[in-house]
Amino acid sequence: MSYPYQPVPQSAPPPTCYRHPDRPTYVQCTRCGRFICPECMRTAPVGHQCPDCIDAAAKSIRQPTTAFGGRPTTVPLASYVLIAVNVALFVLQMANEEVYRQFVLWPEGIAYGDQYYRLATSAFLHVGITHVLFNMVALYFTGPALELAMGRIRFLGIYALSALGGSVMVYLFSPVDQGTLGASGAIFGLFAATLVLAKKLNFDMRPLIGLIVINLVITFVVPSISWQGHIGGLLTGALVAWVYGYAPRANRTLIQAGFSVALVVVFAAIIWWRTGAILTGVG
Numbered sequence: 001m002s003y004p005y006q007p008v009p010q011s012a013p014p015p016t017c018y019r020h021p022d023r024p025t026y027v028q029c030t031r032c033g034r035f036i037c038p039e040c041m042r043t044a045p046v047g048h049q050c051p052d053c054i055d056a057a058a059k060s061i062r063q064p065t066t067a068f069g070g071r072p073t074t075v076p077l078a079s080y081v082l083i084a085v086n087v088a089l090f091v092l093q094m095a096n097e098e099v100y101r102q103f104v105l106w107p108e109g110i111a112y113g114d115q116y117y118r119l120a121t122s123a124f125l126h127v128g129i130t131h132v133l134f135n136m137v138a139l140y141f142t143g144p145a146l147e148l149a150m151g152r153i154r155f156l157g158i159y160a161l162s163a164l165g166g167s168v169m170v171y172l173f174s175p176v177d178q179g180t181l182g183a184s185g186a187i188f189g190l191f192a193a194t195l196v197l198a199k200k201l202n203f204d205m206r207p208l209i210g211l212i213v214i215n216l217v218i219t220f221v222v223p224s225i226s227w228q229g230h231i232g233g234l235l236t237g238a239l240v241a242w243v244y245g246y247a248p249r250a251n252r253t254l255i256q257a258g259f260s261v262a263l264v265v266v267f268a269a270i271i272w273w274r275t276g277a278i279l280t281g282v283g
Helices: 051-060 077-094 098-102 106-114 118-124 128-152 152-172 184-201 206-221 227-246 249-279
Strands: none
Touching: 051 098, 051 128, 077 098, 077 128, 077 152, 098 106, 098 118, 098 152, 098 227, 106 118, 106 249, 128 184, 128 206, 152 184, 152 227, 152 249, 184 206, 227 249
C-alpha cells in the first residue's frame, strides 16, 4: 500500500505545517500528503491525517437514525424538560392566580379576545397537586421510552400536536364560559402513540396497560374531567404516530413534516370555524 509523499531536497528549508506556517515538520497526512505539525496530527488506522481529511471522512459516514428517521439519543432530555416545565408553571400558578386567568383555555377569551395562545398555554397548567402529579407520573413512565425510540424531534412533535389536538376538541365541544387546563391531551397522545407503535418497537406494554386503563376510566367516570381534551389528544396522538411510524422510508422525513404542517392547518381551520360560530351565537 502506498501513500502520497513529497520528497524534500536536502538543501531546501524544512517544510512547515499547512495550518501553522511557522512550525517546521516532516510529517505528512497519509491521505492528502500535506505537512502537519503535532497539534494538527490526527491518529488514523495507518499513520496520521490532517483535520480537513478527518472532517471530510466523517461527513461521508452515514449518521445513525432511529426506526422513524430521527437522531438517536441516550438521554430522554425532552421528557425531563417537559416535566420540569409543567411543575415549574404549576408552582407559579399556585403563587399567582393571575397565571390561571391569563393562560387557561377559555373559549370566550379566544373568540372575543383573539387570545389563541390559550390553546397552547393551557396544556401546561393544572388544577391542583393531584392533577399535576398524576399527569407527570404518566409522562415519566411513558415519555422516555417513546423519546428514545423515536428521537427527540419526533417525540416533541407527537407531544405538541396531541396537546393542540386536545385543546381544539375542547374548544369545539366545551361550554364557551368554561375554563379547561391540563397536560392530559398530550399525555393521552403519548398513550395512543405507544399503543400504535408497540408492535413496531417491540414494546412491553404490560407496565403501561394499567395506567392507560385507569386514565380512561377516570375520563368518563369523574364529572369534572375534560373528556374532550383526553379524546382529542388520544385521536391526534394515534394518527400522528401512525404517520410517523409507517411512512415510506424513501420519503419518510418529508411525509412526516408535511403531515405535521397539514394537521396544524386543519386545526387552524377548525379553530377559525368555531370562532365564527361563537361570535355569531351559533356555538
